[in-house]
Amino acid sequence: MELFNFGGATAILEHRGVRLLMDPWLDDGIFHGSWVHFPPLGAHVEDVGRLDYIYISHIHEDHCSLGTLEKLDRNATVLVMGRKPNFVVDFLVRNKLGFKDIRIIPPRSPVLLRPGLVADMVEPDPSDAMASAIDSALVLRWDGHVIFNANDCQPHPAMIEYVRSTYGRPDLAMLPYSGGSGYPSCYINLTDEEKCAERDRIREMRSGAFIDTVKALDPKRVIPFADQYAIAGSRAALNEYVAHPATPAAMRAPMARAGLADRLLLVNSGQRFDLETGRHSPEAPYRDYSDEERQAWLDGINANHRYDHEKFEFASGVPLERLVRQARGRLWGYQEANHVHPEWMLVLDSPEMAQVFLLPLGSAEVAAMPRENAVEGPFLRIRAPRTLMIMMLLGHVSWNIADAALFLDYERVPNRYDPVVYFLLNLLRV
Structure with a gap:
């Protein structure tokens, strides 16, 4: 079984010729012109190729981009967690994307997709109102391999207990290590020093939650997943204060301190990892970036970058x-x-x-x-x-x-x- 990484929450799992793409986002300028991929992509939508399944965790563009979906293999079956209202299903139907099938899987109701491949969905923490309304996590049992993809869902005790008791120890866990929020970057009641202090506090808190989940879930390998992006355009200077690190490599030190360094998996964009042999292809070290390198890279693309609301103005008569x-x-x-x-x-x-x-x-x-x-x-x-x-x-x-x-x-x-x-x-x- 191989994992081919694009970046963010987008990756392909391939096993015995069957290919499953997770959370398609491969075009820049989502969220009305704001988000671009960072680290930069080393593989693009043209590299996706044939697909059997597409899993979409939720409706946010960095997991469900129309600009990417329009270019994907229509013979694929889309996998979505069952809920009402179902924003993902409504989105796919409204945009007439014409995929072969939309398979709605109720939470905690394993479905046999084909011989040897079972898919299951797990609901987010019910105490998180926003996540509960839209998000989902995926569990795959595939010819003896167990893959758990939490994407943006912060794993909670009931989720972890369900995965462990139903599927045992995951071979690979894809876990959130960060998040996307305007705090503290956009809070003008904070000084620059206070923003930096809050940024560092939140990063420490989130890395601690990541470590706690790894200890509780006990996967053989874990990849820090999702929320790999930068803010381009006129607000790009605020990246200095964002609470998500420049790259998933930020988890190296916390994992080492916890004695879990041997489980951490980092895969470059455009690189494969074989779960059975433990080898990367092509063989290359993970490309890390600092916050300063991220800003320098953004400076190179910001000159002509505008947000949707910067491209026009409503007339003064709009009430x-x-x-x-x-x-x-x-x-x-x-x-x-x-x-x-x-x-x-x-x-x-x-x-x-x-x-x-x-x-x-x-x-x-x-x-x-x-x-x-x-x-x-x-x-x-x-x-x-x-x-x-x-x-x-x-x-x-x-x-x-x-x-x-x-x-x-x-x-x-x-x-x-x-x-x-x-x-x-x-x-x-x-």
């Missing part, structure tokens, strides 16, 4: 305040139906506007005030260009993706993360 009020009414309906009323204020701020909009999450009120006026906490102030703000309120750009793209500036008082507030923010659209 931003009306959109805010309509979106607030829709969100309030959800809050009332689900009895969710956190004691936070959302402050919507576009620098081109003379006023900001105040949306207390404890009431249906919408107020406007001069943007220079002080706001009493607790509040989350979100600053975005007017065109982008309109695109988010219309639902053309999700707040979650704008956050991952580092498009938004935040001020958070107090500086305390409340996942409910961010979940509700993603429902703020007309």
Whole structure:
């Protein structure tokens, strides 16, 4: 069995002529022009070739890119976890991609795809509202090999227990070691020194979670997987503060300290690894990059790189305040139906506007005030260009993706993360 690595969460597992591609993203400029591959790709969509199966874990573009899917083998069967609503299935149907079949696999319901190949899906941590709504993990039992791909799902005790009790010790675990978030890069209430301190704290926390999962899951080999990207364009300077390292090689030192260095697997983009012989092809050491090398590489591509919302402007007659009020009414309906009323204020701020909009999450009120006026906490102030703000309120750009793209500036008082507030923010659209 061979693993052919492209980068990020995209790789091919091939065994006895059967080929399964995971989470296709091979085109740059996703998330409305923000994300590009880093480390740079050493293999491209033209190198994919014939496919039997395509696993799509969830709807985010770095796992399900339309620009990549349009160029893939239509004879492949797409594997998706069963859930309602099913955003991946809706996406595939809406875009009329015409794959041979879409195989929906309910969680914890192993399916025999062909002799010797069993596929199973595992649901994310139910305490993570966003992940629970969209994400999935994959388990394969393939002629005696057990492969576990958690992609963006942070493995939780119930997931680990299910995999171990049902399938035993994985031969290969593909685990998250990082993540994509606007914190601390985009938080203007933090100094540069505080951003660096928070960046380092989060990296340490995530590497610790990676080590804890390796110890609990006990795979023979583990590859730090997914979330390999950089922010290009006018916001590229914020890469200095992002909490994900420049490359998966950042896990070398933590794995060594934990006495697990012999299990760490690093595979260059465009390189194969044979699980049975333990050999790379072509034989070459892993190409590591520093944060400084990442920035230097980005400087070479940023000159003509623009985001979608930088390519045009909405006319002044587009009624931003009306959109805010309509979106607030829709969100309030959800809050009332689900009895969710956190004691936070959302402050919507576009620098081109003379006023900001105040949306207390404890009431249906919408107020406007001069943007220079002080706001009493607790509040989350979100600053975005007017065109982008309109695109988010219309639902053309999700707040979650704008956050991952580092498009938004935040001020958070107090500086305390409340996942409910961010979940509700993603429902703020007309």
